[in-house]
Amino acid sequence: xxxxxxxxxxxxxxxxxxxxxxxxxxxxxxxxxxxxxxxxxxxxxxxxxxxxxxxxxxxxxxxxxxxxxxxxxxxxxxxxxxxxxxxxxxxxxxxxxxxxxxxxxxxxxxxxxxxxxxxxxxxxxxxxxxxxxxxxxxxxxxx
Numbered sequence: 001x002x003x004x005x006x007x008x009x010x011x012x013x014x015x016x017x018x019x020x021x022x023x024x025x026x027x028x029x030x031x032x033x034x035x036x037x038x039x040x041x042x043x044x045x046x047x048x049x050x051x052x053x054x055x056x057x058x059x060x061x062x063x064x065x066x067x068x069x070x071x072x073x074x075x076x077x078x079x080x081x082x083x084x085x086x087x088x089x090x091x092x093x094x095x096x097x098x099x100x101x102x103x104x105x106x107x108x109x110x111x112x113x114x115x116x117x118x119x120x121x122x123x124x125x126x127x128x129x130x131x132x133x134x135x136x137x138x139x140x141x142x143x
Contacts, residue, residue, distance in 0.1 A: 046071075085113070 046068060054064050093106035 089113075 050064050050068075053059070054061070059067075089110065093103075093110060096105040096109060097103050099105070
């Protein structure tokens with residue numbers, strides 16, 4: 001759309017913006033509401049799973065609480081970094097593009113961060129996960 005001059009152009013642009021925002025809200029809000037509901041159900045399911053999981057694994061209430069707390073702190077940190085990258089990433093990519101004169105540096109930075117994230121997930125997954133499924137079960141209790 002070209003440059004709008006005068007009051008008529010600003011009114012037309014304002015109406016177009018209002019219509020675009022209204023359309024986006026009608027399309028995004030139901031999806032975001034569904035995502036919020038699924039997130040809540042997921043967090044509630046962790047509490048229900050504790051009822052039968054704790055005795056099977058031999059966890060005390062304090063150990064389960066510590067594990068669940070650390071899990072949610074980890075999720076909060078991951079989400080915080082993800083949200084921060086959504087704000088900082090475009091500015092950093094643009095700055096690198098302006099500095100070097102091409103988008104190659106900015107896109108290389110994005111690819112580098114994605115690679116770093118993937119390596120981090122694999123390393124932490126191997127560190128936190130048991131070596132085999134047999135290691136994940138507690139030893140049999142003697143009666």
